[in-house]
Amino acid sequence: MMEKVSEKSILAPDEVLKVENLKVWFPLKRGIGEALRGKPRRYVRAVDGISFTLKEKETFCLVGESGCGKTTTGKAIMRLVPITDGKVYVKVPKEIAEDLWVLGTDILPGNVVDLAQVPDRAIKPLRRVIQMVYQDPYASLNPRFTVRQILEEPLMIHGIALSREERLEIIAKILETVKLVPPEEFMERYPHQLSGGQRQRVAFARAIIVNPKITVADEPVSMLDVSIRAEILELMEELKERFGVTYIFITHDLAVARYICDRIAVMYLGKFVEIADARRLIENPLHPYTKALIAAIPEPDPENRKHYRNLRIKGEVPSAVNIPPGCRFHPRCVDFEERRKELSEYCPVKEPPLIEIEKDHYVACWLYAKK
Ligand SMILES: Nc1ncnc2c1ncn2[C@@H]1O[C@H](COP(=O)(O)OP(=O)(O)OP(=O)(O)O)[C@@H](O)[C@H]1O
Ligand code: SF4
Numbered sequence: 001m002m003e004k005v006s007e008k009s010i011l012a013p014d015e016v017l018k019v020e021n022l023k024v025w026f027p028l029k030r031g032i033g034e035a036l037r038g039k040p041r042r043y044v045r046a047v048d049g050i051s052f053t054l055k056e057k058e059t060f061c062l063v064g065e066s067g068c069g070k071t072t073t074g075k076a077i078m079r080l081v082p083i084t085d086g087k088v089y090v091k092v093p094k095e096i097a098e099d100l101w102v103l104g105t106d107i108l109p110g111n112v113v114d115l116a117q118v119p120d121r122a123i124k125p126l127r128r129v130i131q132m133v134y135q136d137p138y139a140s141l142n143p144r145f146t147v148r149q150i151l152e153e154p155l156m157i158h159g160i161a162l163s164r165e166e167r168l169e170i171i172a173k174i175l176e177t178v179k180l181v182p183p184e185e186f187m188e189r190y191p192h193q194l195s196g197g198q199r200q201r202v203a204f205a206r207a208i209i210v211n212p213k214i215t216v217a218d219e220p221v222s223m224l225d226v227s228i229r230a231e232i233l234e235l236m237e238e239l240k241e242r243f244g245v246t247y248i249f250i251t252h253d254l255a256v257a258r259y260i261c262d263r264i265a266v267m268y269l270g271k272f273v274e275i276a277d278a279r280r281l282i283e284n285p286l287h288p289y290t291k292a293l294i295a296a297i298p299e300p301d302p303e304n305r306k307h308y309r310n311l312r313i314k315g316e317v318p319s320a321v322n323i324p325p326g327c328r329f330h331p332r333c334v335d336f337e338e339r340r341k342e343l344s345e346y347c348p349v350k351e352p353p354l355i356e357i358e359k360d361h362y363v364a365c366w367l368y369a370k371k
């Protein structure tokens with residue numbers, strides 16, 4: 001494999017992933033009549049041009065209401081859905097870069113690959129770099145497999161341990177790491193013989209066992225009992241420290257995001273409307289949509305909420321097929337409604353750019369952009 005060592009890498013030494021203008025559009029089926037009349041094909045614009053960079057061992061959070069494109073973003077990074085447009089640069093270990101190259105993938109300087117360009121036949125080695133944990137551990141674990149079989153499968157697929165003894169040793173260690181002890185006791189259980197929290201521990205064990213750089217955790221605690229959510233979030237922290245995992249954490253719950261994330265990106269209809277350090281975003285939200293989301297977090301002390309003027313959010317999220325023109329949030333925005341005269345040339349007409357308002361704090365809203 002020819003590595004272009006001398007050329008500068010797209011990713012800085014502490015960066016693991018760079019997403020540039022990622023789009024995932026799902027084509028809608030056209031009726032024969034529509035096709036014959038030459039009607040243009042319509043799309044569900046699930047992810048509609050997002051960009052972000054992940055630093056090593058960072059927990060980056062995607063927050064937003066149902067249907068805003070969080071899962072689709074995760075799936076695109078896993079190459080589980082086709083990428084319509086954009087770049088997804090990821091840094092891969094040297095031996096995996098070699099496997100990818102043999103299977104026809106271009107390797108960029110610094111062992112970086114653009115996931116959007118990886119041929120389908122080369123997706124398997126990518127699974128050792130990026131893993132995903134899903135919301136419902138019961139649906140994501142094969143009910144006919146024991147815990148041992150569930151964990152042995154990725155080791156065999158990726159040829160990580162060749163002998164059975166070696167595999168059992170790795171499985172026992174990973175079960176201890178996720179605190180399913182004694183491991184021999186849990187190895188022979190089926191998913192239905194585990195509690196929800198234990199099943200999610202198995203799901204994390206299955207992801208981590210291939211030693212991925214990045215793990216996409218899609219609402220990993222939202223189906224769990226409140227009493228065990230904190231335990232799973234703590235486990236995620238421990239895994240990060242021990243294995244150096246970088247997380248993309250998907251949630252609709254800002255209270256959970258505040259607890260676990262370093263940075264938060266607020267998503268609305270396939271776009272980012274605000275990105276900032278988690279604490280800053282929660283304490284000093286700027287975008288009207290973020291303010292409304294934060295106002296919806298249950299807060300026992302009303303004093304703490306009084307500085308948010310706009311507690312309301314109107315109506316439902318529009319369809320991702322008919323995205324409103326201009327700022328896609330304008331039909332629901334209280335600020336626009338109140339300042340319609342001043343903003344009417346902007347909000348319903350031109351899309352606001354995502355700009356850096358203060359250091360590392362990005363907002364897409366005409367209230368802050370130079371008009
Ligand atoms: N395979 C698909 N084909 C067509 N449309 C899809 C497909 N997958 C997702 N969508 C649509 O894309 C949009 C984004 O869906 P996505 O599942 O990414 O949202 P989400 O933010 O994860 O929502 P939730 O919080 O409910 O999980 C939705 O309008 C959804 O209906
Ligand atoms: S750009 Fe206008 S409509 Fe959009 S969030 Fe800002 S004020 Fe509201």
Ligand SMILES: [Mg+2]
Nearest residue numbers: 070071072218
């Ligand atoms: Mg989802």
